[in-house]
Amino acid sequence: MAYSKELIDHYEKPRNVGSLDKDSEKVGTGLVGAPACGDVMKLQIKVDDKGIIEDAKFKTFGCGSAIASSSLITEWVKGKNINEANQIKNTEIAKHLALPPVKIHCSVLAEDAIKAAVNDYKKKNRINE
Amino acid sequence: MKVSNNIYLDYQATTPLDPRVLEKMIPYFNDRFGNPHSRNHSYGWEAEEATEIAREHVAKIINASPKEIVFTSGATESNNLAIKGIADFYGDKKNHIITCVTEHKCVLESCRFLNENENFEVTYLPVRQDGLIDLDALQKSIKQNTLLISIMGVHNEIGVIQPLKEIGNLCRKNNIFFHTDCAQAIGKIKLDVDEMNIDAMSISGHKIYGPKGVGALYVRRKPRVRIKAMMSGGGQERGMRSGTLSPALCVGLGEACRICNDEMDEENKRLIYLKNRFYEGITSKCKDVYLNGSSEFRIPGNLNISFAYVEGESLMMGIKDLAVSSGSACTSASLEPSYVLRALGVEEELAHTSLRIGIGRFTTEKEIDKSVNDIVKEVNRLRSLSPLWEMAQEGIDISKIEWAEH
Numbered sequence: 274m275a276y277s278k279e280l281i282d283h284y285e286k287p288r289n290v291g292s293l294d295k296d297s298e299k300v301g302t303g304l305v306g307a308p309a310c311g312d313v314m315k316l317q318i319k320v321d322d323k324g325i326i327e328d329a330k331f332k333t334f335g336c337g338s339a340i341a342s343s344s345l346i347t348e349w350v351k352g353k354n355i356n357e358a359n360q361i362k363n364t365e366i367a368k369h370l371a372l373p374p375v376k377i378h379c380s381v382l383a384e385d386a387i388k389a390a391v392n393d394y395k396k397k398n399r400i401n402e
Numbered sequence: 403m404k405v406s407n408n409i410y411l412d413y414q415a416t417t418p419l420d421p422r423v424l425e426k427m428i429p430y431f432n433d434r435f436g437n438p439h440s441r442n443h444s445y446g447w448e449a450e451e452a453t454e455i456a457r458e459h460v461a462k463i464i465n466a467s468p469k470e471i472v473f474t475s476g477a478t479e480s481n482n483l484a485i486k487g488i489a490d491f492y493g494d495k496k497n498h499i500i501t502c503v504t505e506h507k508c509v510l511e512s513c514r515f516l517n518e519n520e521n522f523e524v525t526y527l528p529v530r531q532d533g534l535i536d537l538d539a540l541q542k543s544i545k546q547n548t549l550l551i552s553i554m555g556v557h558n559e560i561g562v563i564q565p566l567k568e569i570g571n572l573c574r575k576n577n578i579f580f581h582t583d584c585a586q587a588i589g590k591i592k593l594d595v596d597e598m599n600i601d602a603m604s605i606s607g608h609k610i611y612g613p614k615g616v617g618a619l620y621v622r623r624k625p626r627v628r629i630k631a632m633m634s635g636g637g638q639e640r641g642m643r644s645g646t647l648s649p650a651l652c653v654g655l656g657e658a659c660r661i662c663n664d665e666m667d668e669e670n671k672r673l674i675y676l677k678n679r680f681y682e683g684i685t686s687k688c689k690d691v692y693l694n695g696s697s698e699f700r701i702p703g704n705l706n707i708s709f710a711y712v713e714g715e716s717l718m719m720g721i722k723d724l725a726v727s728s729g730s731a732c733t734s735a736s737l738e739p740s741y742v743l744r745a746l747g748v749e750e751e752l753a754h755t756s757l758r759i760g761i762g763r764f765t766t767e768k769e770i771d772k773s774v775n776d777i778v779k780e781v782n783r784l785r786s787l788s789p790l791w792e793m794a795q796e797g798i799d800i801s802k803i804e805w806a807e808h
């Protein structure tokens with residue numbers, strides 16, 4: 274199976290690896306997937322007063338496509354308003370990385386991670402939809 | 403397309419052809435092209451003589467008589483022929499088969515076929531955590547109508563060695579046929595069909611530095627084991643397997659067996675050294691690494707290792723100079739970790755982190771050292787990316803978290 278250049282680049286040089294202070298009011302954490310299924314993504318976003326994501330970090334246990342998908346979304350969400358970030362669709366991720374059909378679930382998980390992180394931030398800060 | 407992997411560590415999938423084997427085969431692709439079943443001229447005699455010498459070599463490595471060796475296309479065919487052939491011949495007298503959950507798919511599927519189509523009852527024995535069957539459990543599963551027990555010699559994924567002699571004893575005492583799939587055992591452990599009371603044994607060429615597309619089935623003559631042929635035809639191979647033999651392939655299998663027989667002790671010493679060097683290299687530099695399957699009853703050429711907190715497929719992608727197999731066999735859409743590791747009771751999350759490393763005749767010390775380096779480097783890199791590793795370092799028990807399984 275040949276992976277796209279883009280995917281391999283994110284796998285080999287993942288962007289924004291790391292962790293933010295999960296207890297901070299400004300940080301939203303999304304932890305999705307399950308070890309028993311072979312992939313777990315942790316995405317954290319740091320949001321400023323205007324609702325803009327000023328920083329994002331990830332850690333992922335999973336195949337190369339899962340790592341690349343989560344690395345990619347950290348780049349995409351940065352600078353976006355939380356509601357805008359919430360609109361990112363798995364199909365865009367899959368397309369950008371040219372994920373093979375058996376790996377589409379990785380992009381779904383990445384979309385879920387964004388939603389979970391935004392949700393966590395909103396809950397912490399009592400923001401309703 | 404050029405193959406970019408340059409260190410081959412997948413000797414359980416297949417082995418390269420030994421150049422000595424190839425050399426013996428070549429004439430039978432050229433001027434010695436005769437049909438070994440032609441009785442009227444020297445072309446036929448020459449080809450026949452070559453296949454008979456090959457048969458002797460195959461017989462010798464398992465202490466059988468050449469008359470008890472049937473050439474086939476490989477271990478898949480041999481397993482089918484043994485299990486279905488015995489079942490079809492004796493099925494009206496006894497119709498219960500015992501096998502084991504970790505057997506190769508061709509054994510499991512043959513048994514399933516008999517169960518679904520021919521009124522056979524099949525017991526699938528579980529394995530212990532070390533991958534070996536429990537002899538007491540085997541004994542308890544024997545019934546009045548047990549016809550056949552089929553248990554493999556050496557496991558293709560985890561390299562463990564089953565207690566063939568003890569199983570053979572049990573079979574003989576209970577008047578049950580004993581078939582064993584020894585595709586991965588030939589040339590790795592000493593096999594003796596008499597001492598082990600084996601009635602039928604499957605052999606494959608391409609796991610022992612011989613060619614692909616050839617194998618053999620040993621079928622005991624005293625006391626005689628009868629097998630119903632699967633293919634109709636000219637009645638070659640004592641009526642058990644019709645079709646013109648390929649002298650080149652038979653010669654290849656024979657020569658591969660001869661070399662294994664002559665060199666097994668030396669080769670095993672070398673492989674033990676390389677395996678220890680590999681395993682100690684990894685475990686001295688990485689923690690939370692687990693060996694799957696018995697550490698005592700295993701061949702030196704196989705290591706199935708779980709690297710906790712690192713998913714196997716991503717690890718394979720990172721060690722791109724090494725041709726290994728994912729122990730979790732999770733490359734398909736199914737996302738299911740290997741049925742073998744699950745049968746050992748390896749937790750699913752650990753099963754997802756496994757690699758199968760196969761070392762063999764042409765593996766060098768230098769390759770082992772580079773492999774250890776590459777693997778350690780990549781495991782460390784991926785652990786630094788792994789949220790599970792991070793949690794473990796913080797003392798969080800991952801099994802206590804409520805994960806949303808997808």
Ligand SMILES: Cc1ncc(COP(=O)(O)O)c(C=O)c1O
Binds near residue numbers: 477506508557615617
């Ligand atoms: C244990 C075992 N049995 C059977 C087979 C099938 O052998 P062959 O490829 O010769 O049909 C293999 C190889 O995949 C094996 O490892």
